[in-house]
Amino acid sequence: xxxxxxxxxxxxxxxxxxxxxxxxxxxxxxxxxxxxxxxxxxxxxxxxxxxxxxxxxxxxxxxxxxxxxxxxxxxxxxxxxxxxxxxxxxxxxxxxxxxxxxxxxxxxxxxxxxxxxxxxxxxxxxxxxxxxxxxxxxxxxxxxxxxxxxxxxxxxxxxxxxxxxxxxxxxxxxxxxxxxxxxxxxxxxxxxxxxxxxxxxxxxxxxxxxxxxxxxxxxxxxxxxxxxxxxxxxxxxxxxxxxxxxxxxxxxxxxxxxxxxxxxxxxxxxxxxxxxxxxxxxxxxxxxxxxxxxxxxxx
Amino acid sequence: xxxxxxxxxxxxxxxxxxxxxxxxxxxxxxxxxxxxxxxxxxxxxxxxxxxxxxxxxxxxxxxxxxxxxxxxxxxxxxxxxxxxxxxxxxxxxxxxxxxxxxxxxxxxxxxxxxxxxxxxxxxxxxxxxxxxxxxxxxxxxxxxxxxxxxxxxxxxxxxxxxxxxxxxxxxxxxxxxxxxxxxxxxxxxxxxxxxxxxxxxxxxxxxxxxxxxxxxxxxxxxxxxxxxxxxxxxxxxxxxxxxxxxxxxxxxxxxxx
Numbered sequence: 109x110x111x112x113x114x115x116x117x118x119x120x121x122x123x124x125x126x127x128x129x130x131x132x133x134x135x136x137x138x139x140x141x142x143x144x145x146x147x148x149x150x151x152x153x154x155x156x157x158x159x160x161x162x163x164x165x166x167x168x169x170x171x172x173x174x175x176x177x178x179x180x181x182x183x184x185x186x187x188x189x190x191x192x193x194x195x196x197x198x199x200x201x202x203x204x205x206x207x208x209x210x211x212x213x214x215x216x217x218x219x220x221x222x223x224x225x226x227x228x229x230x231x232x233x234x235x236x237x238x239x240x241x242x243x244x245x246x247x248x249x250x251x252x253x254x255x256x257x258x259x260x261x262x263x264x265x266x267x268x269x270x271x272x273x274x275x276x277x278x279x280x281x282x283x284x285x286x287x288x289x290x291x292x293x294x295x296x297x298x299x300x301x302x303x304x305x306x307x308x309x310x311x312x313x314x315x316x317x318x319x320x321x322x323x324x325x326x327x328x329x330x331x332x333x334x335x336x337x338x339x340x341x342x343x344x345x346x347x348x349x350x351x352x353x354x355x356x357x358x359x360x361x362x363x364x365x366x367x368x369x370x371x372x373x374x375x376x377x378x379x380x381x382x383x384x385x386x387x388x389x390x391x392x393x394x395x396x397x398x399x400x401x402x403x404x405x406x407x
Numbered sequence: 408x409x410x411x412x413x414x415x416x417x418x419x420x421x422x423x424x425x426x427x428x429x430x431x432x433x434x435x436x437x438x439x440x441x442x443x444x445x446x447x448x449x450x451x452x453x454x455x456x457x458x459x460x461x462x463x464x465x466x467x468x469x470x471x472x473x474x475x476x477x478x479x480x481x482x483x484x485x486x487x488x489x490x491x492x493x494x495x496x497x498x499x500x501x502x503x504x505x506x507x508x509x510x511x512x513x514x515x516x517x518x519x520x521x522x523x524x525x526x527x528x529x530x531x532x533x534x535x536x537x538x539x540x541x542x543x544x545x546x547x548x549x550x551x552x553x554x555x556x557x558x559x560x561x562x563x564x565x566x567x568x569x570x571x572x573x574x575x576x577x578x579x580x581x582x583x584x585x586x587x588x589x590x591x592x593x594x595x596x597x598x599x600x601x602x603x604x605x606x607x608x609x610x611x612x613x614x615x616x617x618x619x620x621x622x623x624x625x626x627x628x629x630x631x632x633x634x635x636x637x638x639x640x641x642x643x644x645x646x647x648x649x650x651x652x653x654x655x656x657x658x659x660x661x662x663x664x
Contacts, residue, residue, distance in 0.1 A: 275494065278489040
């Protein structure tokens with residue numbers, strides 16, 4: 109009985125088509141952002157990821173207002189912002205993080221200004237900022253899957269270049285790898301990963317999908333391939349767990365997904381912190397059982 | 408040596424970072440089978456000269472010629488071995504993974520790295536005495552071990568010119584001995600080795616020629632010709648920071664009370 113109750117609990121959300129779309133979309137987003145996020149975390153680009161998520165906002169809004177593809181809108185915005193950051197940092201007095209800060213706040217403000225001119229301002233803004241995973245249509249799902257597959261395929265094809273610009277840029281230069289070109293390629297892939305996540309978790313929380321699963325994987329993985337697999341799995345698992353939480357506890361879906369990912373992070377972090385003391389404690393226990401003569405008599 | 412064609416020719420190279428001159432009219436030829444040490448104080452332009460030869464830094468004036476006789480793609484015959492602080496050692500990779508990265512770009516992107524490279528990586532690690540650490544996480548290595556791994560990575564693919572940036576910095580005596588033997592071995596194979604170093608004793612022990620640099624070339628010749636007190640004093644500028652003990656030229660920075 110208990111088993112059938114659990115099965116019912118697990119399968120009930122899947123009976124509705126919009127939930128099926130939502131589950132599939134969040135799994136794709138979890139996988140794609142989990143993998144792209146590994147490079148974001150290893151390259152120390154969390155701020156860049158956050159900035160990009162905000163900076164693509166005006167592109168998304170313009171595309172929405174003119175009835176075009178939000179993917180294309182976000183991509184154009186990402187390329188413009190990336191080039192603007194490149195131009196601004198040509199000035200010696202402008203550090204890259206400063207330029208990113210300027211562009212990210214300015215871009216986000218432009219997006220809000222544009223969307224505030226629409227009549228359904230509040231609803232549209234909330235949908236962009238917080239996501240609307242329950243509104244994922246079949247065509248949205250296909251587009252998300254297509255873009256996700258494209259991002260992963262490009263990463264797979266240029267895996268060695270991506271690894272080298274992450275690990276050792278001097279060696280990359282020695283091997284004739286054009287750093288600027290591959291940095292730009294990575295930013296485009298990052299923008300695409302962000303766009304796939306916009307509808308599911310929203311603009312504000314997309315950073316969590318990029319950073320939290322990868323940061324969790326980094327705590328336990330000593331090799332990049334393991335980190336990639338773990339991060340993608342944690343991303344997908346957080347998505348599924350978050351949707352169940354959202355479905356049964358009536359919590360906003362984007363927030364629920366991110367909270368599950370954050371919860372997994374803290375569980376893993378605590379386990380890693382406790383590993384050392386536990387090992388020492390267990391080592392002491394083994395020693396005392398092997399050699400009872402060394403035990404200190406009690407009483 | 409001069410009857411041979413140089414593998415590398417540096418012609419009147421000027422490099423500036425902003426308004427600071429790093430190299431000012433440097434000309435130098437490197438020949439097959441010779442070891443040349445670049446010595447000089449901090450900021451003298453030793454690393455910049457190596458990076459310019461490697462093609463990482465574009466000279467503001469002058470040029471670097473890599474001999475076309477080295478092969479169809481002569482630039483690929485030049486390997487630059489960076490200082491170990493250029494690598495983020497906290498990243499998730501094993502020693503073997505890091506060494507294998509040296510072979511990236513040598514085979515098709517559509518296939519996995521050929522198996523031969525795994526053997527080449529193990530052979531290179533064997534040469535530097537690190538094969539037993541192949542599966543070790545790179546973050547667990549000591550400074551000297553890191554330097555050995557970087558050198559092993561340079562050996563994984565065949566090359567004709569090796570540019571070593573401060574290979575002796577922060578390494579222990581056994582590592583120093585391994586490096587000296589390795590450099591001698593490269594020389595026996597007819598490779599060109601140029602290295603930047605602060606260690607004048609290692610420079611003397613390993614090099615055919617020493618190039619004393621302080622933005623310009625102060626002295627260039629055999630160790631006995633070059634490592635004389637006057638040259639060192641000129642190259643290092645501030646004589647108060649030098650120790651020169653009779654025949655054995657020797658320098659290190661220290662604080663005068």
